[in-house]
Amino acid sequence: MSTVKTPWAPWMGEVPMHLDYFQGTMAEAVERIGQKYGKYDAYEFMGSHVSYEKLVAQIHECAAALRAIGIKEGDKVTICMPNAPQTVVMFYAVNMVGAIANMVHPLSAEGEIEFYLNR
Secondary structure, eight states: OOOOOOGGGOTTTSSSSSSOOOOOOOOHHHHHHHHHHTTEEEEEEEEEEEHHHHHHHHHHHHHHHHHHHOOOOOOOOOOOOOOHHHHHHHHHHHHHOEEEEEEEOOOHHHHHHHHHHHH
């Protein structure tokens, strides 16, 4: 049995040596935060404020639309969108369905996009 050396332990103070991580999907984590802080702003974009409650509803709506077009668990979904709220919603919706989000920067060169689509 190996021993992990932690020479920094005496200086940790009140900081715990180990963290307990949420055991669920990223979409479930956002839902959990939405239940706890539903009325709080999830994000502000171009002067528009959206609550966690509304963000979670948008994710559910998008996930339902993905399922309706046949996206299912294990499918790969390429998302090629700018940094915008719709991208965040799509990312978490794909996760909620159980599919794999393949994020591609929209300004990538044609060859780069082809490379990522063929992976």
